[in-house]
Amino acid sequence: MPAPIRLRELIRTIRTARTQAEEREMIQKECAAIRSSFREEDNTYRCRNVAKLLYMHMLGYPAHFGQLECLKLIASQKFTDKRIGYLGAMLLLDERQDVHLLMTNCIKNDLNHSTQYVQGLSLCTLGCMGSSEMCRDLAGEVEKLLKTSNSYLRKKAALCAVHVIRKVPELMEMFLPATKNLLSEKNHGEILHTSVVLLTEMCERSPDMLSHFRKLVPQLVRILKNLIMSGYSPEHDVSGISDPFLQVRILRLLRILGKGDDDSSEAMNDILAQVATNTETSKNVGNAILYETVLTIMDIKSESGLRVLAINILGRFLLNNDKNIRYVALTSLLKTVQTDHNAVQRHRSTIVDCLKDLDVSIKRRAMELSFALVNGNNIRGMMKELLYFLDSCDPDFKADCASGIFLAAEKYAPSKRWHIDTVMRVLTTAGSYVRDDSVPNLIQLITNSVEMHAYTVQRLYKALLDDISQQPLVQVASWCIGEYGDLLVSGQCEEEEPIQVDALEDEVLDVLEGLLVSNLSTPVTRAYSLTAIMKLSTRFSSVNRIKKVVSIYGSSIDVELQQRAVEYNANDLLDLLGGNDVVPVIQTTVPTKPASAGGELLDLLGDLSLTGIPPMTAYNKNGLKIEFTFERSNPSPNIAVITIHATNSTEADMTEFVFQAAVPKTFQLQLLSPSSNVVPALNQGSVTQVIRVLNPQKQQLRMRIKLTYTHKGSPVQDLAEVNNFPPQSWQ
């Protein structure tokens, strides 16, 4: 049996493969050879085979059949075997495989091995992938090694201890005695470094440990001072700075110890000021230290002068040519903007400039920071920059940017017109990226800006003429046209410079119908435009055209559209006089803000009296009371707008509440979406819903209603006739 090929031979062979298939074939061939070699229990070449297996594993090929072999290597006496065996264990095994527990004994023995490198290997492996059971078993050995004078082992033991503590936090106490001498003067850089890491881990995990270790602050300050003051030390220094990694670690530990503690913070103020002012910033290492210092200053209870110094350092970083420095500066400013808002505001223009940076990561940070800095004073200027940014930024940013702009506009808008203009700008620029909930929110905003209705609908109409591809824009525009179409065609405008919009009824209907048939429109958009068309039947005079459009969609494939059309026409309504018992299905869907906005508005207007028609109780049974309030819809006197108010006086909520209505053939009925489908108990609120009844023949209004809901877990259903309509509501 020839010796298995060497690792580099395998690598050379694999590199000659010209296709993935060829490579796979070579790998499979070699795996087969390795497998039979394993089966023969070949001790001599086991290490070679495992090494090859690890190489193939890196390329993405399965290597689990080598797991046990790694264990055999670990148990071998040879250093070569152990070295590759432990590496294999770390790469191929983890605590999910039961096999890993077999390592425990080997590791235990190797922790006590006579050769420090073997001890080192076992410490490394335990510290990488030791399971909780293993850590429990071997914590004692690790603790022993933490106290050894061998610095090579001590530093590894420190990091291994960190892993043990992470796996089995209860064992933390055990390492406490060993920490006593960790920061002693005798220790050199390497040990100090990992010791600080261990101390940091303990402080982060346990508030008790944190208080206990606060007494180390003076020692840490002293070590840091020595590092700064010490002369050129070729061993540890990088670019002329002494052991920058250790400095950073110490600064981080100081941060944890000083946070929230006055005494500790005071003890470190001087050294922080010293590092902040004296550190060389021409090389990256200096900046790493400076950056860490700034973070520490910001986190502890430092004097205000020191804080301002820190923020100014960050401000300087923002102007640095090195992009990495700019990036970390923005990140830190983002963290401090809440607590030191004014200090950060001073650097606002620099931050805004970063919006134009080419680097995506920097742009994102700058955007987040810009939003954090917007306030009532700078809203106009900031919004200009942010809208410009929205225009030109990557698609990844647009959704977040749009949301941020909406939020900022809502909080700080200097005027309603500015607010609406801003919103419109976002919709036209990034309309396809705004979040779904922006549409109802915007509709709410527009509804509430009563004095801007004409202006808004004219602007939106104009935008529609230009572009119908951005769905949120189209939806809001459709809704507005449906609501304020009369203001659109009348051409009046509250603003001094009216928008030049010549909109005739037919043109408007053309546009809305165009949306219905366009490929660009989503089903939701179509629903909006159909609803708008229907609403316009009460505002426009071209009712016949509207009825025609709506009846087309009565047989539309789109169920939503069909439903709405049917509701409107109500052609298959029950003939009350005929006496059929089947109540027509006039289901309404769970509320969406736009349709009910009208209903809510009416609700806001309160019970009655705007029109002088008294309200009436239509139904009152089993704790459910339904009141009708009336409004004449101008300018069509043939339409009665009834709002139902359903209240519940029982102690349990009425859920899944659905109100249905049928009217005689000579009437037409339209039911808008209800405000909700839960009638809260004990009259704590009401469900409202708007009914529009078209009564061209001015006949006496009668209605049959059907109520369904769930009460205390059981379904309830009831039918009732409503005949007591006041004459004014239908005459």
Place this chain on the structure above:
Amino acid sequence: MIKAILIFNNHGKPRLIRFYQYFAEDMQQQIIRETFHLVSKRDDNVCNFLEGGSLIGGSDYKLIYRHYATLYFVFCVDSSESELGILDLIQVFVETLDKCFENVCELDLIFHMDKVHYILQEVVMGGMVLETNMNEIVAQVELQNRMEKSEVNQVI
């Protein structure tokens, strides 16, 4: 904590893969591909920090990378690591490789994957920084190599 260290070339071929947190094998390969995809489309004049890809933990983690000739060195870290510090660490690691292999190039990494792991082991242990002194690292690695050589003709 360092979650993973990946070295791959300009075509995405892995040269060294070290995860300090458990991932299933196929997930490891996916992460390599995703990381390569994210890092390779970066310009040369942008910063060296990226949000982590979704597979490796998303925005909770950062990718800190350096591009040397034909190789990308990528460290995936969590928020407890200093970004600028890790950049320095990558530099230290690369300079150490340079010392150990004498003007290191990609071929060295290709043919001595095991040795690169051993060097890395002296720099990072369990996802934490162990040693940053280049000379110290090189010395330790040398001594261990010598131990290997002194054993009977056992060549991997």
